[in-house]
Amino acid sequence: MEILSGGRENAIFKRNDTVVRPLNSYSSSIHLLLQHFEKQGIEGVPRFVAIDGDNEVVTFVEGQTVNYPLSGAAASDAAVKSAGKLLRCLHDASVGFIADASYKYQQWMLPVREPVEVMCHGDYAPYNVALVGNEVVGIFDFDTAHPAPRLWDLAYAIYCWAPFKTHVYDKLGELPDQIYRAKLFCDAYGMTKSQRQQLVATMIERLQALVDFMKQQATEGNTQFIANLADGHHLSYLADIDYLQQNGKQIIAGLME
Ligand SMILES: Nc1ncnc2c1ncn2[C@@H]1O[C@H](COP(=O)(O)OP(=O)(O)O)[C@@H](O)[C@H]1O
Ligand SMILES: [Mg+2]
Numbered sequence: 001m002e003i004l005s006g007g008r009e010n011a012i013f014k015r016n017d018t019v020v021r022p023l024n025s026y027s028s029s030i031h032l033l034l035q036h037f038e039k040q041g042i043e044g045v046p047r048f049v050a051i052d053g054d055n056e057v058v059t060f061v062e063g064q065t066v067n068y069p070l071s072g073a074a075a076s077d078a079a080v081k082s083a084g085k086l087l088r089c090l091h092d093a094s095v096g097f098i099a100d101a102s103y104k105y106q107q108w109m110l111p112v113r114e115p116v117e118v119m120c121h122g123d124y125a126p127y128n129v130a131l132v133g134n135e136v137v138g139i140f141d142f143d144t145a146h147p148a149p150r151l152w153d154l155a156y157a158i159y160c161w162a163p164f165k166t167h168v169y170d171k172l173g174e175l176p177d178q179i180y181r182a183k184l185f186c187d188a189y190g191m192t193k194s195q196r197q198q199l200v201a202t203m204i205e206r207l208q209a210l211v212d213f214m215k216q217q218a219t220e221g222n223t224q225f226i227a228n229l230a231d232g233h234h235l236s237y238l239a240d241i242d243y244l245q246q247n248g249k250q251i252i253a254g255l256m257e
Contacts, residue, residue, distance in 0.1 A: 006065050006127055007141065008224065019046065019140070020055045027056055029106035030142050033119055034058065036097045037090070044086065044130070044138035061138035063130025068170045070163070074126050075172060078134035080161055080181050084188030086136055087124055087157055091150055094119035103147050110213070113148035120153035122146055125160035151195050155202035156210075158182050159240070164203065164251075166243045167236045175247055179254035186255055196255040200248040207237045207244075 001013040001020065013020045034048040046058035066074040073079055097103065097119055104112065110122055121128075122144025130138035158164075162178040162185070165171055172178070186196055211234045217225040228234070244251070 006067055014060060015057070017060050018049055018057050019060050020052065020057055023051065023054055023056050024109070024143060026107040026109050026143075029103075029108055030145055031056070032106070033094070033097060033142060033145055037093060040093045040096070042089065042093050045090070046140050046142070058140075061130045061140050063132050063137050065127070065130060067127045068163075068165075070126055070172045073131050073134045076134040077181075077184055079126075079131060079136055080184045081188040082134075082136040083124075083126075083129060083157070083161055084185040086129075086139060087121070087153065088189045090121065090139070091118040091153070098147050108146040109144050110146040110148075112146060113152055115149055116147040117149045118147075118153070119145055120148045120150075122153065122156070124153060124157035151198060151202050152206060154186075154189065154191065154195065155199060155206045158185050158199065159203045159207065159244075161185050164240060164244055165236070166239050170236070175250065176254075179251055182251065183255050183257070193256065197252060199255065200244055200251050204241050204244050204248075207241050211237050 001015045003010060004012040004014050004019065008022075011022055031048040034046060037045045038047050044061060046061055049057040049059060051057070064073065066072075095118060098116055103116075103119075121139065121142065123141060124139065128139060128141040129136045130140070162182040163170060163172055164178055164182070173181075182199075186199075191199075214225045214228060214234055218229050
């Protein structure tokens with residue numbers, strides 16, 4: 001077995017053409033979602049294969065994986081556009097999943113958010129996609145998937161892809177470059193005017209929810225989040241909230257052009 005990097009350390013492995021990952025209390029809900037995508041014939045998402053002890057086995061999504069700081073293929077216009085298109089495809093394909101109200105009784109890592117429109121991926125960031133050339137062709141790590149409005153997923157995805165991140169390590173370009181990339185994503189997804197108008201406010205709310213979630217998990221003894229807080233990860237999100245508040249009007253104006 002080969003260790004896969006880019007997520008939790010020493011926890012995710014490649015075995016032949018599959019990936020072996022730790023099970024969580026909500027994994028069975030995620031497996032139903034992956035099986036739904038399979039029935040819909042959606043390409044570029046892992047297929048659920050089996051449960052093996054305390055692990056799940058899913059298929060390996062072929063392609064190059066990337067991380068911050070974004071450069072090369074991940075920083076290309078084509079990557080942002082294809083990421084936006086793939087998210088639209090996943091959201092549309094998930095409508096049939098939430099049409100069956102049983103999702104309400106399933107367990108998810110993140111809270112169900114009304115009005116439920118689609119299944120959100122929950123962490124649709126460059127470090128969770130696979131690229132071939134400059135095109136995003138796949139997405140994995142569905143642990144954070146949960147039922148919510150489309151805009152809730154778009155907010156976090158565009159925050160990560162623009163990226164509206166201020167930390168020197170994560171930052172890419174200046175505000176006009178970030179607005180340009182955000183607009184590419186909005187256009188590729190086919191976001192409405194109303195969604196664009198609400199995007200920055202929703203990003204801020206999504207980031208605050210993330211910081212609250214990290215703190216709550218740490219209080220409950222989750223060692224991963226205790227370490228994240230000790231490393232000051234939440235401070236980056238709070239700085240980015242400030243950045244979005246300061247530049248919100250300019251960002252929205254750019255997205256509406
Ligand atoms: N189904 C998959 N197909 C291809 N690569 C994967 C798949 N699942 C995980 N990986 C690789 O393993 C890394 C860590 O897995 P991930 O599921 O993202 O872990 P975590 O939940 O800790 O973020 C990813 O960044 C990616 O490189
Ligand atoms: Mg990941």
